[in-house]
Amino acid sequence: MNNNENEENVSNNISLNNPTIDQENSIEQENTSMESVLNIRISELEEQLIQYQDNIRDLKLRNQAEIENIRRRTEIDIEKSHKFALERFAIELLPVIDSLERALEVTNLETTNKENDLLKSMIQGVDLTLKALLDVMYKFGIKVIDKTNIPFDPSIHQAMSVVESDDIAPSHIITVMQKGYMLNGRLLRPAMVTVAKIK
Template sequence: MISQENNTPDEQMLQNSEKMQDQLTAAEAETTTTTTVIDTKNEINERIEAIQHELLQMQQRERDNLLRAKAEIENMRRRSEIELEKAYKFSIERFATELLPVIDNLERALYMSDKSNSYIASTVEGIELTLKSLLDTVSKFGIEVVSKTNVPFNPDIHQAMTIQESENYPPNYVMIVMQKGYILHGRLIRPAMVTVSKAAANNP
């Protein structure tokens, strides 16, 4: 190995230049490595943030789906309860409709009976008690009778059979109920057949 003491000034300058070049190359390599590490860390952090954001979105979607499923189940439960209630309320509609002629016949029998005849007094009383018991029973199941007179004509519950002039009733009022109507839990099962008033010709 040649000692630097024996080197000429030019040789020493060349050696010093080579050393500086080596030091610069090493520094650049270290800087490049550090920059690469920093870039890698940034990429990892960005990826972690993206995954966390995606997880949050998935959790939100799952919560939304769960809430929608709960709401749908609640709606189905309410609809089922309403349908069940309606089925219960109107389960006797057909039976009630078939029963109405029986009530009509009992009322007709009472109307045509001679209540002054003592021989049939017990029979008339029996019919009255039977009719009353029958009406009380159907009332317990939500059946209402439409039989009032001197009330405004209502096409939802009345069926006008005739129209008569009248000075005793306001126009378009129920004067006579020829056949009673019936309502089951607010639903009309038979309209009342009625005579409706109109203004008299001499009293417009």
């Protein structure tokens, strides 16, 4: 029996010191399972990294686009402020121009007594002053709205009266009572006009 016991002990020792095939398979499966879990986790992390990189790229592009939009808006605002900085000043000058024009209408140079040189000189001075003022206004982009026999345009004309006319087509300007003005395409004051009536 001693021999049998010895063999059993040896057999048990061998089995303890050397894992069996089942144990090896179990360890391999655990390693494979662990490797699989790690690979899945690595894949998930790589996908998250790609998403974060895409998000960062997207944010960067959006920020660049927003900066470009702000730059464009600022340029447009600056351009508008340059164009229309004179608007209030020009509007304040319009009554001065109107007064000079009325003075010339009342004292028409051709109907003035030729003997009154002082009055003639004053009228010429008013005329030259008006021309100089209008020249300066033209240089800064101010245009006069004073044409007759053109279609009535409510965006630049204000109809003060409507009359029948044989000479002017219906809905066309017969006379301009007060000139209108535009600054770089923006209306400062509409022209006050008489419009031909539709018969």
